[in-house]
Amino acid sequence: MDIFQITAQELLDSRGNPTVEATVHLDRYTRVSGMVPSGASTGKYEAVELRDNEPQRYRGKGVLKAVRNINGIIAPALIGHDVTDQRGIDQKMIELDGTENKSHLGANAILAVSIACLRAGAVARRMQFYEYVADVFGKPAREPFTMPIPLINVLNGGKHAIGSSDFQEYMIVPIGAPTFAEATRWAAETFHELKGIIRERGWPTTVGDEGGYAPPVESNEEPLKLIMQALERAGHTPGEDIAIALDPAASELYKDGKYHLTKEGMSLTSAEMVDLFVDWAGRYPIISIEDGLDEEDWDGFALLKDKTQNKVQIVGDDLFATNPQRVRIGIEKNVANCVLIKANQIGTITETLDTVHLALDNGLTAIVSHRSGETEMPFEADFGVGTGVGQVKIGSVSRSERVAEYNELMRIERHLGGRSILAHFPFTGVAKA
Ligand code: PGA
Numbered sequence: 001m002d003i004f005q006i007t008a009q010e011l012l013d014s015r016g017n018p019t020v021e022a023t024v025h026l027d028r029y030t031r032v033s034g035m036v037p038s039g040a041s042t043g044k045y046e047a048v049e050l051r052d053n054e055p056q057r058y059r060g061k062g063v064l065k066a067v068r069n070i071n072g073i074i075a076p077a078l079i080g081h082d083v084t085d086q087r088g089i090d091q092k093m094i095e096l097d098g099t100e101n102k103s104h105l106g107a108n109a110i111l112a113v114s115i116a117c118l119r120a121g122a123v124a125r126r127m128q129f130y131e132y133v134a135d136v137f138g139k140p141a142r143e144p145f146t147m148p149i150p151l152i153n154v155l156n157g158g159k160h161a162i163g164s165s166d167f168q169e170y171m172i173v174p175i176g177a178p179t180f181a182e183a184t185r186w187a188a189e190t191f192h193e194l195k196g197i198i199r200e201r202g203w204p205t206t207v208g209d210e211g212g213y214a215p216p217v218e219s220n221e222e223p224l225k226l227i228m229q230a231l232e233r234a235g236h237t238p239g240e241d242i243a244i245a246l247d248p249a250a251s252e253l254y255k256d257g258k259y260h261l262t263k264e265g266m267s268l269t270s271a272e273m274v275d276l277f278v279d280w281a282g283r284y285p286i287i288s289i290e291d292g293l294d295e296e297d298w299d300g301f302a303l304l305k306d307k308t309q310n311k312v313q314i315v316g317d318d319l320f321a322t323n324p325q326r327v328r329i330g331i332e333k334n335v336a337n338c339v340l341i342k343a344n345q346i347g348t349i350t351e352t353l354d355t356v357h358l359a360l361d362n363g364l365t366a367i368v369s370h371r372s373g374e375t376e377m378p379f380e381a382d383f384g385v386g387t388g389v390g391q392v393k394i395g396s397v398s399r400s401e402r403v404a405e406y407n408e409l410m411r412i413e414r415h416l417g418g419r420s421i422l423a424h425f426p427f428t429g430v431a432k433a
């Protein structure tokens, strides 16, 4: 089926900042849209999100230039193109842009169209979205679908919740759950126990950008203690039923060669940061650490991976920026065993899927991830199931833009009936809690 028309408009994301929506029209009556998310702790190797920089509109964050690039440049070039030729469509946009980092047309303009085409392709082929993603990804049709294990954000800090911890994300991972729906229930129950504990301390129970609580904790270790207490109250065995994952987003804490922790009033070297995580991993059931070090600190990453004996998932987010060139360097230097996958870091669906293949083909794991500024349209749910990577990071079990992903995954699991299996988490952690 060919693309009949493409239109675009400026809408809002979950933080109330403008974002781009592209709509692919397959005929006069069939339209399918794609919206792009946006990060706050963005890595410097990410593709460029084009903003208007006109201070009088949305404090400079308007995206009318990106919208005009879709309407005026991308649409005319793609009208008449087969909507199911995802690689050809993305290649055409990469050529039209002509830059390394998509700064000419904007990665937000390009990705909005890329996502809209992916969704429209599913409609054209009369497939479920996750089935179509699997098809484009190249999953053999006979293999069963794998439901991903969610990494659920229960406590926000850093740039996502000013006043809370320095570290950005404390997550729980229901590694012992039998199904995705049960994993979600366990997480929601633990989340509400955590709320009770925070309330008992007399702290506000407000939530941050990704829906986790954002209490004014006194140290960066305190959230781990709160989570352990919440697990106990919810009746889950730490490390067996539910484990812990961290995303310190350490690039945000790194300045002049040191990591600055305001809660502790300390500045740590790279080796000291590694020691902090190794100490925690020995005392808490931590099975995954994302961006524990700065995006340029390859040696720190390698040391952390080594000192946690490959028993902890060491995840590169800002480090890799979903960019195959950076993932290749990471493989050569042996610095991480997992790649965080965010489509808007690289800017097209095809390149995102290529990065997933690169990671998996080289024995690394991958996590399909949202951004802190999200849209109401679930995307990572189907993308996670379609690629079969086994893990998704889609925020807390609160705030509708996050819950939309959990709900979509529960629908998919039900739709698959007995034909899906919940992924097995491949790392045990160092501690035996
Ligand atoms: P971001 O945060 O979307 O603000 O970059 C998410 C993450 O760091 O994983």
Ligand code: ZN
Pocket: 247, 249, 290, 291, 317, 318
């Ligand atoms: Zn991150």
